[in-house]
Amino acid sequence: MESIQLQGKIFLTGNIKVVTGLHVGGDSDNLDIGGVDNPVIRDLLTKEPYIPGSSFRGKMRGLLDRHFDRPINKGRDVKIHECQDPAAYNQCSVCQVFGVAPSARNLRGETMPTRLIVRDTFLTDHSRKELEEAETDSLFTEVKWEVTIDRITSAANPRPIERVPAGTTFGPFQLIYGIYTRNTVSSSQVKEELDLFDIVFTGMALLEDDYLGGSGSRGSGRITFQKLGMTFKPRTHYEKKGTQSVPIALNTDIETLRNIGYKQKILDALGLQ
Numbered sequence: 001m002e003s004i005q006l007q008g009k010i011f012l013t014g015n016i017k018v019v020t021g022l023h024v025g026g027d028s029d030n031l032d033i034g035g036v037d038n039p040v041i042r043d044l045l046t047k048e049p050y051i052p053g054s055s056f057r058g059k060m061r062g063l064l065d066r067h068f069d070r071p072i073n074k075g076r077d078v079k080i081h082e083c084q085d086p087a088a089y090n091q092c093s094v095c096q097v098f099g100v101a102p103s104a105r106n107l108r109g110e111t112m113p114t115r116l117i118v119r120d121t122f123l124t125d126h127s128r129k130e131l132e133e134a135e136t137d138s139l140f141t142e143v144k145w146e147v148t149i150d151r152i153t154s155a156a157n158p159r160p161i162e163r164v165p166a167g168t169t170f171g172p173f174q175l176i177y178g179i180y181t182r183n184t185v186s187s188s189q190v191k192e193e194l195d196l197f198d199i200v201f202t203g204m205a206l207l208e209d210d211y212l213g214g215s216g217s218r219g220s221g222r223i224t225f226q227k228l229g230m231t232f233k234p235r236t237h238y239e240k241k242g243t244q245s246v247p248i249a250l251n252t253d254i255e256t257l258r259n260i261g262y263k264q265k266i267l268d269a270l271g272l273q
C-alpha cells in the first residue's frame with residue numbers, strides 16, 4: 001500500500017507593504033449604515049482590515065497559471081486552472097504546489113497533499129498605531145472616488161472605493177510549505193519537493209509587479225514584500241521536545257532567498273545528501 005509521509009515544513013514570513021492604496025473587497029451586505037459601497041474586508045472582532053490568505057494565495061496562483069500557460073479549464077463564474085488527470089498533474093508545478101479540489105475524480109488517491117498554506121495577514125503594530133493616529137476617512141481606511149465616464153454621453157459616474165492607505169504594512173505573513181515523500185524517504189524525492197517550492201518565489205515576484213485586491217488596473221493594490229525570513233521545521237520538531245527549527249534566513253528579499261542555498265540546508269537538517 002502507498003504511504004505519504006511529511007518530512008518537514010518550510011516557513012516563509014515577512015511583511016507586505018502597501019505601495020498604492022489596497023482594496024481587498026469585503027461584504028457590502030454587512031455594512032454599517034453610512035458605510036461605503038465598496039468596503040474592504042475587515043476582521044469581524046477587531047474591525048481592522050486584513051489580507052485574507054485566500055486572496056494572497058489565489059492571486060499568486062492566477063499569476064502563475066498565466067505565467068506557465070496553464071489551461072483555464074474549470075469553474076463557471078470564476079474560471080480557473082486545475083489539472084484533471086494524474087499525467088497532467090504530475091507535470092504541473094502549479095497544481096502540485098497549490099493543490100486540486102477533491103472533486104477531480106480521476107485524481108482521487110493520485111495526488112499529494114496540498115503543499116502550500118497561506119495564513120491571513122494582519123496589520124503590523126506600527127501601522128495599526130499610525131492609522132489610529134491618522135485622520136483617515138473611516139476606521140483605518142481612506143475612501144477613493146473613482147470616476148467612470150459614460151462613453152456615449154460623457155457623463156461622469158463617480159463611485160467610492162474604500163482602500164487601506166499607501167504606506168500601511170501588514171505582517172508578518174506566513175506561507176507554509178509541506179515537504180512530503182511517497183513510500184520511502186530519499187534525497188531525490190526531497191530535492192524534487194524543494195524544486196517545486198521555487199514557484200512560490202516566482203509567484204511573489206510576479207505579484208509585486210501586478211496587484212493585490214481590486215481596482216488594480218486603475219492604480220490600486222501595488223505591494224512589495226519586505227523583511228523576508230525562512231525557517232525549516234523537520235518532522236522531528238513535532239515529535240520531540242528540544243528538536244529545534246532550523247533558521248535559514250532573516251530580514252532579506254526574494255532574490256537573496258532564492259540563492260541562499262536553502263535546499264542544501266534543508267537536506268542537511270533531514271540527514272540527507
Ligand SMILES: [Zn+2]
Nearest residue numbers: 082083092095
Ligand atoms: Zn495543473
